[in-house]
Amino acid sequence: MNLNPADSFRFSRKVGYGLRPDENPGDVLDWAIAQMEAVTTSVGIAHYREPTVVPWPAKYNWSLEERVAHLVAYKKASDKLDKQKNVTNDQRDDLENRHHQRLYDILRHCTDAVYTTAPVFERFANFWANHFTVGENSESTMVVGHYTDAAIKANMVRDFAAMLYDVETHPAMLSYLDAQYSIGPHSHLGLEFHAQGKYADINENLAREMLELHTISPKAGYTQADITNVAKVLTGWGYTMQLPADHDFPPKERWRVFRKNWHEPGTKTVLGQTIPQGQGGLRVLTDFLAARAEARDFISFKLAHHFIREEPTANDVAVISKAWQDGKGDLPTIHKAVLQLAATETEARKFMQPECWLFQMIRMSGATLFRGFEELDDAGDNQIDRRSDKILTELGQNNWSIRQPDGFSDKRVDWVSPEHMERRVRFAQIVRIGGKPTLDADAVADRYMATPETRALVGKAQDGVGKFTLLFCSPEFTEA
Amino acid sequence: MITRRHLLATTAASLFFAGFPLRGFAQKRELGKIAVIILEGGMDGLAAVPPIGDPSLFKRRKDLVASKAIKLDPFFGLHPNFVAFAQMLANNEAAIVHATSIPYTLRSHFEGQNLMQTGITKPFGLQTGWLGRAMDVAGIPGKSLSLDMPLLIRGAGDLDNLYPASIVGSTGPKKELMALLDAAYGDDAGTAFGKLEQRTGADEDRRREPAALALHAGQEMAKPGGPNVSVIRVTEFDTHAQQGADEGRQPERYSIVDQIFHNYKKGLGAAWKDTIILTLTEFGRTVQENGSAGTDHGYGTCALIAGGLLKKASVIANWPGLGDKEMFEGRDLASTLDYRAICAAAIEAAFGLAHDEIAERVFMEPKLPHAYGLLFDA
Numbered sequence: 001m002n003l004n005p006a007d008s009f010r011f012s013r014k015v016g017y018g019l020r021p022d023e024n025p026g027d028v029l030d031w032a033i034a035q036m037e038a039v040t041t042s043v044g045i046a047h048y049r050e051p052t053v054v055p056w057p058a059k060y061n062w063s064l065e066e067r068v069a070h071l072v073a074y075k076k077a078s079d080k081l082d083k084q085k086n087v088t089n090d091q092r093d094d095l096e097n098r099h100h101q102r103l104y105d106i107l108r109h110c111t112d113a114v115y116t117t118a119p120v121f122e123r124f125a126n127f128w129a130n131h132f133t134v135g136e137n138s139e140s141t142m143v144v145g146h147y148t149d150a151a152i153k154a155n156m157v158r159d160f161a162a163m164l165y166d167v168e169t170h171p172a173m174l175s176y177l178d179a180q181y182s183i184g185p186h187s188h189l190g191l192e193f194h195a196q197g198k199y200a201d202i203n204e205n206l207a208r209e210m211l212e213l214h215t216i217s218p219k220a221g222y223t224q225a226d227i228t229n230v231a232k233v234l235t236g237w238g239y240t241m242q243l244p245a246d247h248d249f250p251p252k253e254r255w256r257v258f259r260k261n262w263h264e265p266g267t268k269t270v271l272g273q274t275i276p277q278g279q280g281g282l283r284v285l286t287d288f289l290a291a292r293a294e295a296r297d298f299i300s301f302k303l304a305h306h307f308i309r310e311e312p313t314a315n316d317v318a319v320i321s322k323a324w325q326d327g328k329g330d331l332p333t334i335h336k337a338v339l340q341l342a343a344t345e346t347e348a349r350k351f352m353q354p355e356c357w358l359f360q361m362i363r364m365s366g367a368t369l370f371r372g373f374e375e376l377d378d379a380g381d382n383q384i385d386r387r388s389d390k391i392l393t394e395l396g397q398n399n400w401s402i403r404q405p406d407g408f409s410d411k412r413v414d415w416v417s418p419e420h421m422e423r424r425v426r427f428a429q430i431v432r433i434g435g436k437p438t439l440d441a442d443a444v445a446d447r448y449m450a451t452p453e454t455r456a457l458v459g460k461a462q463d464g465v466g467k468f469t470l471l472f473c474s475p476e477f478t479e480a
Numbered sequence: 481m482i483t484r485r486h487l488l489a490t491t492a493a494s495l496f497f498a499g500f501p502l503r504g505f506a507q508k509r510e511l512g513k514i515a516v517i518i519l520e521g522g523m524d525g526l527a528a529v530p531p532i533g534d535p536s537l538f539k540r541r542k543d544l545v546a547s548k549a550i551k552l553d554p555f556f557g558l559h560p561n562f563v564a565f566a567q568m569l570a571n572n573e574a575a576i577v578h579a580t581s582i583p584y585t586l587r588s589h590f591e592g593q594n595l596m597q598t599g600i601t602k603p604f605g606l607q608t609g610w611l612g613r614a615m616d617v618a619g620i621p622g623k624s625l626s627l628d629m630p631l632l633i634r635g636a637g638d639l640d641n642l643y644p645a646s647i648v649g650s651t652g653p654k655k656e657l658m659a660l661l662d663a664a665y666g667d668d669a670g671t672a673f674g675k676l677e678q679r680t681g682a683d684e685d686r687r688r689e690p691a692a693l694a695l696h697a698g699q700e701m702a703k704p705g706g707p708n709v710s711v712i713r714v715t716e717f718d719t720h721a722q723q724g725a726d727e728g729r730q731p732e733r734y735s736i737v738d739q740i741f742h743n744y745k746k747g748l749g750a751a752w753k754d755t756i757i758l759t760l761t762e763f764g765r766t767v768q769e770n771g772s773a774g775t776d777h778g779y780g781t782c783a784l785i786a787g788g789l790l791k792k793a794s795v796i797a798n799w800p801g802l803g804d805k806e807m808f809e810g811r812d813l814a815s816t817l818d819y820r821a822i823c824a825a826a827i828e829a830a831f832g833l834a835h836d837e838i839a840e841r842v843f844m845e846p847k848l849p850h851a852y853g854l855l856f857d858a
Binding site for chain 2 (some may be wrong): 097175178181182183185199200201202203204205208212213218224382383384385391396402404405406412413414415416417418419420421422423425426427429430433436453457460461462466469470473474475476
């Protein structure tokens with residue numbers, strides 16, 4: 001498909017994070033489709049003053065085993081602090097900083113977006129990470145970075161059912177939605193607890209969201225009994241600081257722990273489907289849910305809403321849903337259908353969420369904002385905020401924050417309050433002043449073939465910062 | 481309409497659940513003020529205001545009842561973290577409504593949060609909020625103390641928000657740039673830039689903890705021409721695990737809410753007498769503690785209300801009981817009062833709109849109970 005130059009540049013923003021000044025992909029649709037075949041590797045810079053992009057160092061990419069070890073140490077120290085009186089905020093901060101995997105993960109999330117050569121893959125990965133939201137809930141934040149790699153990105157070349165299963169069994173999700181401590185009331189442990197006069201029962205948090213948010217949505221008409229039964233299927237799944245004697249997983253899959261003595265015995269019924277007892281029950285359930293038309297339609301709508309336009313048409317949804325059905329949930333097939341649709345619907349526009357907008361501004365102008373991975377612990381530049389976690393929090397879109405499991409909104413109306421617009425103005429300033437962009441506003445406007453209206457607007461500013469601010473905050477560049 | 485199985489008096493003469501007095505159209509007078517504290521995630525009414533006179537409570541909740549509840553009457557206690565609110569109760573300027581909820585029983589956060597803000601009964605059926613529509617009918621401005629603009633007040637003509645930035649190296653927006661962007665958009669985003677253009681710069685470097693925001697909101701509302709409505713949001717009431725009894729995740733929230741009430745009053749000063757502050761949450765939590773010393777999504781809960789417009793301190797409750805057959809679907813506190821009736825009463829008291837108009841135009845529910853007398857008749 002031959003898109004004209006202006007549409008090509010817009011397409012690079014619509015499905016990705018725009019193009020860096022030295023990036024010239026040729027046919028952007030081919031370029032985007034090619035990215036769907038392989039999982040990206042992480043990249044970063046060591047120091048922001050010398051921004052040479054290199055592979056992300058393995059030492060800052062912890063395995064789940066290492067993360068669990070950090071978790072154990074963290075919990076121990078945290079419990080100790082809890083028992084002390086008059087604990088200062090400094091003591092708490094110090095503890096957080098010693099177990100700082102989260103900060104590296106957030107930085108990697110940002111540098112992957114702004115320095116990658118496969119921004120379309122990264123953008124789709126972020127769609128799925130937001131669909132399967134994992135925010136902060138005590139232990140979850142330590143493993144979110146691992147979750148994004150192992151449960152989200154690794155499965156983007158597989159099918160939806162595989163992603164769903166890996167998501168629901170990852171410790172990040174099991175912790176975030178409280179399944180970790182859900183006990184079958186008739187399990188060995190449950191009965192033992194009851195005999196001791198202790199209380200033991202299920203926790204239905206993850207079960208409810210698995211149906212409502214992750215798969216079939218309330219339109220499917222499930223009942224409270226279905227939710228309770230999903231919770232029972234989930235009992236036993238969790239993670240553990242020490243492997244139980246009866247686990248069935250090879251060492252590298254240690255994080256998928258199934259504790260038989262926590263599991264509610266008996267078959268369960270969910271929406272008429274019989275789910276067998278035991279460890280295998282969950283995969284039967286997730287496969288059943290993944291294959292339902294309600295899941296396909298619900299998520300096809302979300303894809304269209306995120307990538308195509310504010311008000312998806314019935315055709316948008318039908319095209320994606322059909323690719324889903326024809327490909328039996330194969331994610332590259334689904335993603336390619338979204339890309340084809342985005343390339344066809346050249347008039348459709350979608351407002352950018354603030355994080356996406358920020359990453360685009362940095363990429364398109366060739367700027368460097370975030371600290372390097374070797375300077376994360378330094379006081380660093382105190383003239384400009386460069387800490388990625390801080391920046392995303394100020395934008396109101398930090399994946400690692402305490403937030404609700406429905407993820408960040410894709411609705412324009414949720415992102416246009418005066419304060420949200422104020423943040424965009426401030427970050428345009430920050431990137432222009434502190435990010436040393438290689439392309440200034442006029443050069444970006446030239447390259448992206450900005451409309452006469454946008455050029456006229458930019459022309460009214462008195463200085464470089466003003467032009468940069470007006471360009472990136474203009475109606476044209478806050479949507480794609 | 482509402483059965484009266486247990487009528488509970490709080491103090492000797494303060495039982496208000498004796499029916500809904502008929503009122504004519506409210507008289508025109510100075511507009512009052514409404515502040516809403518959104519409690520996101522589903523506040524546990526049984527932990528905030530435990531019915532200590534109900535023996536079932538302790539049977540079903542081993543780890544979740546505060547050991548030193550403030551005794552409001554023989555039946556209800558108040559969590560001890562509500563220090564300022566307890567004082568307001570003692571001063572006859574606060575009230576509690578218990579066993580209440582918006583009419584939504586399917587226990588989804590997202591449907592519930594949508595409905596508590598739209599004020600209707602069909603999820604995602606409207607793009608405006610009940611308070612926004614009330615403000616529209618009354619023609620008055622409002623302000624949100626958060627980064628976004630809650631659905632609750634959308635629909636009103638004049639909205640602003642405040643959530644101060646904290647970004648080293650940046651300065652506030654330049655007026656001339658904001659004017660240009662306002663004109664370039666010409667829609668709701670343009671209006672947002674227009675609001676930024678009008679800012680004085682006095683908001684720079686303000687603190688943004690909920691309590692600090694409440695103080696600021698009170699001060700703003702007290703100014704002549706200031707907003708008549710403000711909304712503040714407190715998150716993390718969704719305590720599925722390790723909820724806490726005396727201290728912990730839910731009780732920490734109570735302290736924050738308590739400080740918000742306290743600082744609103746402080747900020748409002750003399751305007752307190754014209755104000756009503758009320759909490760709003762999507763649902764209560766299960767009566768029975770779950771397997772993780774927490775609670776799951778439920779139905780009925782309680783609401784905290786304060787302000788000078790209130791006429792008498794009270795706990796308003798038509799208590800449904802916590803027995804197996806008394807609980808909603810065998811698991812949740814039942815709701816015996818549509819909480820929207822309380823919201824409507826607050827609108828009536830503050831904006832002087834007639835109940836019938838509020839019922840029809842704001843809540844789209846012509847038969848909404850008239851609850852004004854529960855809170856605002858001496």
